Ligand SMILES: CC(C)[C@H](C(=O)O)[C@@H](O)C(=O)O
């Protein structure tokens with residue numbers, strides 16, 4: 001029987017049937033952050049659970065911590081309780097914590113792959129919907145609730161139904177100026193924000209195989225915005241090279257054995273998927289969202305859609321509401337829309353390669369008057385590596401603020417927010433109503449598009465900006 005990569009990953013972790021159509025599966029790594037991770041550790045304490053394998057869990061604060069230079073857990077007072085619970089729970093059980101100011105701290109989905117906590121083929125959970133990011137390394141990774149986290153901490157298992165399989169292939173080559181962010185936004189735009197519900201998505205095709213590893217993390221990051229909890233790319237030699245030498249990656253003889261195993265993690269050529277989509281990579285232009293769902297996305301050289309053209313009444317109403325919230329008029333080009341803020345950050349686009357792409361656009365240029373522009377590196381490592389290359393100076397000389405690692409304006413859960421009515425081009429993954437602050441208007445785009453917008457003071461086609 002030909003097998004999909006999902007079949008293989010599932011078979012590697014399935015312990016047996018758990019009733020009700022669910023399986024009991026083994027969990028290899030558990031990641032804990034200052035919101036859901038702190039809640040899970042509190043639940044563990046309340047229920048009196050033991051954590052038999054603390055070496056398989058890792059913690060870091062990222063969500064409700066200030067990104068201001070010199071920040072501590074107390075800088076954002078409302079977040080301090082979560083950080084305290086994370087610290088106390090980690091210390092009590094011997095779970096490794098990458099704390100504020102320490103090497104390794106960062107957005108949980110950035111630091112996990114970076115430190116080799118996440119490896120190809122592992123089953124990874126975190127109390128966070130963007131855990132699917134880790135699929136970029138070929139891991140089976142998904143978000144869970146904090147009670148499930150507590151259960152997994154106590155038992156190293158979870159009950160879950162095997163999802164159906166969907167393959168989305170980008171065939172051909174992406175044009176110049178098109179990034180993984182544009183590819184996944186375009187897929188969500190064409191297929192819809194609910195298209196992946198109930199599926200695990202394997203991102204495949206020649207254009208995906210050609211993507212660098214960090215771009216695959218970006219691609220998988222937005223799988224949840226397509227409605228699928230799980231997304232992955234079959235791991236290949238590029239991934240093994242990227243993982244090699246990381247702090248917790250296997251070494252020596254164990255490395256050789258691991259790579260031999262990882263090479264088996266792929267779908268058979270004749271595997272059959274429950275659903276399959278093929279997108280011509282050559283048709284994907286740089287994207288920008290206009291509305292309040294990631295599916296409200298258009299190529300940057302397109303016009304803002306008219307609700308009259310919506311495919312049904314539900315979407316017509318949604319489009320009208322989105323345009324009203326965003327303060328946009330249908331039928332006008334999205335390029336040229338004046339902006340107030342730019343945010344380069346988040347688990348989508350705050351790795352070193354993302355900062356390099358943005359910095360390449362900014363050398364010798366200045367942020368437009370009236371635009372507030374922030375870079376929030378994804379982790380302490382990203383920040384240090386960027387500083388070693390002088391990227392921080394490129395950003396600050398252009399007029400960007402260079403801040404401390406965390407989620408920051410992606411979710412505005414740390415006291416930082418885009419002001420009401422202000423328009424922000426953001427490299428994050430969600431443009432929901434109020435996501436970046438009450439009344440804030442978000443336009444999702446790639447790091448290069450965000451940098452170009454900062455310089456122009458308006459939404460602009462990155463292809464008209466020669467580096
Ligand atoms: C706060 C957290 C649980 C949440 C998530 O699950 O994704 C956040 O990270 C987000 O991106 O909205």
Ligand code: SF4
Pocket residue numbers: 062063107108109128130346347348406407410411428429
């Ligand atoms: S950066 Fe944004 S999307 Fe990623 S985990 Fe943090 S809040 Fe969620």
